[in-house]
Amino acid sequence: MYVLVVGAGEVGKMIASNLEDSHDVAMVDRDPDIVDDLTYTYDVLAIEGDGTDLEVLHEAGLEKADLVVACTDNDETNIVVCGTVKTDSDAFTIARVRNRTLLDTWQGSQGGFGVNFMVCTDLLVAQTIFRISGFPQAQDVEMFAGGLIRMAEFEIDAESPLVDQRVSEADEYDSMTFAGVFRGDEMIVARGETVFCAGDRIVVIGSPESVKAFALDAVSDTTSPTEDVVIVGGSEIGFQAAREFEAHGFEPRLIEREHDRAREIAEALPDTFVMENDATDREFLAREHIDEADIVVAALDSDEKNLLVSLLAQRVGVDRTVAIIENTQYTDLFETVGIDVAINPREETAEEIIRFTRTNQTEKIAMLEHDRAEVIEVELGEDSALTGRPIAESMDDLPDCVVIGAISRGGDLITPRGTTEPQPGDHVVLFVDATVLDEVSAVL
Structure with a gap:
């Protein structure tokens, strides 16, 4: 596949890094210094210029492009890039935006603006925050097969009953599969003899009920669900997160320091209790019983402020x-100092875009630990190596670092076993070492 990326910011670079070994990639950016850096850092064709200029796009190989991704930091520019592409190409176009209003307008226009797919970064992040809030101590949570299947990553501490247990001993959940273990810089595919250690980050795949039961039994010492949600910051991400919680029946609290923004959010979100104050004021936090919150989301306008607020929330006794x-580059730092979950909007966006470069059968992907492994959902065809054969037999055609986590068939969840025979049309969710992803995709 020939992929043309306009905008070489963090999202563009993540896409290039992921695709350079398996696809032909061209990148366009206005900044000559960035273009020089691309040339020496990535195996891509780097072009300096304006991505809304058709001549520049042709210089970057528009005539042979299968996919064009517009991911500059300007929403309107990204839409114009896609419209320009469509004047002279049938390439599939993706526009990255932060403004949800543009997404709503695009959806209402049934795919207008010359955009085939639109990714709204702030909405993606808000949805991620909501998913994570529903699973105690989860580092990452993704839905597959229309919500029938969950993937979750948990870190276990020294007090967890899993420590020193083998996977075969811990595997007591009927509709859940242990997929992988991250231990320091090592990635381990979960096998029956794999022994869990304190500090391991464990990836499981299965029904929402089984994954939540596992979280409560083996990871968290609390049985109470998330109810009291506090969002710090009326940024667009903070606003969208509050809106997402509202849509699912919650009544979140939101702290915003700036008067006009606080009033705007209060008028737009009737079920959100908006407090106009400084979230670093400890007297205010005590007065409003912020320590009783089940989860505090720091969504301010800088990483440093979000770190400070998160540490202060922990200091006053917030659970999560x-x-x-x-x-x-701050992700590891945040988690090292004790922040439970750090979410990077650019990583969320890149992940959503990259799935369009996979095989036609790939429905969804989730990147784990900065893409050291991926969980992918694939719809099986007649020619798949998995189709019509017992899993124990078909796994001989796949690398060792692959685990089949779950199967969806006609809306029903099937927990894979060695004798299970996947059928054409099944949606299979797999855990795959990122280094063998292309090899696995070829046989699926």
Whole structure:
């Protein structure tokens, strides 16, 4: 596939890094310094110029492009890029936007503006925050097969009953599969003899009920669901997160320091209790019983402020903290100092875009630990190596670092076993080491 990316910011670079080994990639950016850096850092064709200029797009190989991704930091520019592409190409176009109003307008126009698919970064992040809030201590949560299947990543501490247990001993959940273990810099495919250690980050795949039961039994010492949600910051992400919680019947609290923005949010979100104050004021936090919150989401306008608010929330006794970070280099730092979950909007966006470069059968992907492994959902065809054969037999055609986590058939969840025979049309969710993804895709 020939992929043309306009905009070489963090999202564009993540896409290039992921695709350079398996696809032909061209990148367009206005900044000559960035273009020089691309040339020496990535195996891509780097073009300096304006991505809304048809001549520049042709210089970057528009005539042979299968996919064009517009991911500059300007929403309107990205839409214009896609419209320009459609004047002279049938390439599939993706526009990244932050403004949800543009997404709503595009959806109402049934795919207008020359955009085949639109990714709204702030909405994606809000949905991620909501998913994570429903699973105690989860580092990451994704839905597959229309919500029938969950993937979750949990970190276990020294007090977990899983420590020193083998997978075969811990595998007591009828509709859940242990998929992988991240231990420091090592990625381990979960096998029956794999022994869990304190500090491991465990990936499981199965029904929402089984994954939640596992979280309560083996990861968290609390049985109470998330009810009291506090969002710090009336940024667009904070606003969309509150809106997402409202849509699912919650009444979140939102702290916003700026008067006009606080009033605007209060008028737009009737079920959100908006407090106009500084979230670093400890007297205010005590007075409003922020320490009783089940989760605090830091969605301010800088990574440093989000780190400060998260640490302060922990200091006053909040059970769980989620922080938005724009700089991917801070992710490990945030988690090292004790922030429970750090979410990077650019990673969420890149993940959503990259699935369009997979095989036609790929329905969804989730990248784990900065793409050291992926969980993918694939619809099986007649020619798949998995179709019509017992899993124990068909796994001989796949690399060792692959786990079949779950199967959806006609809306029913099937927990895979060695004797299970996947059928054409089944949706199969697999855990795959990112280094063998192309090899696995070829046989699926």
